[in-house]
Amino acid sequence: MANTDKNGYTVIFAVVMVLVVGSLLAFTASSLKPAITENERFEKQQNILYAMGINENVEGSVNFVPTNKVEAEFGKYIKEQLVIQNGKIEKDSSAYLINLKQELAKDMSERKLPLFVGEKEGKDYYIIPMYGKGLWDAIWGFIALDENYVVQGVYFDHKGETPGLGANIKERYFMDDFTGEEIMSGTEYEGITVAKGNNDPLNERKDDGKVDALAGATITGNGVTAMINSTVKLYIPYLKDLKI
């Protein structure tokens, strides 16, 4: 075709291409939206359950409750979903859908903080969602505490940390280290520090509020520390009320 060099043809081609590709993408996005939202909902439930120890882990790998069972399991183990706003605690059965990132950006008075109370084998778990930043992008997760502020389990995830380095925060050997650590030092809030060189690679000391850092992932590790310290701290006054 000889006329493909003409300006008019080029402009028309560009316009048609943008229309075709644009509507194709819009169509794909809107037709897949319900399925994607559903997946994200299941994932949140899976993550919350994971933090309180409801999972199908085998041999060092992370395995969630399967998606076809997660809704039932979530209803079974999470006995209360609470929303903390303006000093008041209210029940809200869709609290797990709250987007923590948006809430943390809001003013204190408008901020809704979700909190989940789970029960497993007669024991209560208080599950707190967390959100923070790693090296490249967002990191988030859930931390489950018992009534003595001892960590019962955590789940971390990230958007784009380096594979093999920072991305390892969602590996068992890192997350499992948090179990048993205390976030309080006496009556003071202490948080948990991801520490380098605390000479405790097997994490045998549980009372020091420190877990062993990942090699080559200093900034992601510091991000995890900051995330736990800043978000969990917001809940401490209310946990005392709930009494916990």
Add this chain to the structure above:
Amino acid sequence: MALLSKKDRGLILDPLADNNPITIQVLGICSALAITAQLKASIVMGISVMFVLGVGNVVISLMRNIIPSKIRIIVQLVVVAALVIIVDQVLKAFAYELSKTLSVFVGLIITNCIIMGRFEAFALGNGPWRSFLDGIGNAAGYALILVIVGFFRELLGSGTLLGFKVLGDPIAKTGLYGIGYENNGFMLLSPMALIVVGIIIWVQRSRNKALIEEN
């Protein structure tokens, strides 16, 4: 092999060795450095690029006679970006777990110079079937180098392969670690990927003198 003519077979096999996109054409180095710290990531990236390059080459090849030459690079970019976004959305809807593993690579696929390079150099001048073979071949050559680099980086850097502790447990000091072996943390950093690629290029050129350029 009656399935492919000798020439077509060349399209698939040449990029695996003597015309490898990474080691000979030195394309796609950026993603080869970024994601090869683990073998699994290398494999996933290789497969993703194979899909995008195979399909993209066919699309560009079908459109090759109507694309205005002045904006052909933009058209190529739009095709890659659209394909990648569609794949990403479909995975999110039907294979959520996989899409989470892939998330970081999506952007990297779009910027991969092998894709634009093959569109420009091959698909614009050849028919769909041959373009498809060329795409698969080049992506396979790319994937091969990625897997080799990923293998050595994960093995020497973390002491694991696909997450399995093949050299023993570094914390409990079993296996090789029991006799004083240490992981080389440097292998996990991007510069080491460049050095490993350099070693592959060196080995390849010393075995085949025809690849050495004359000054």
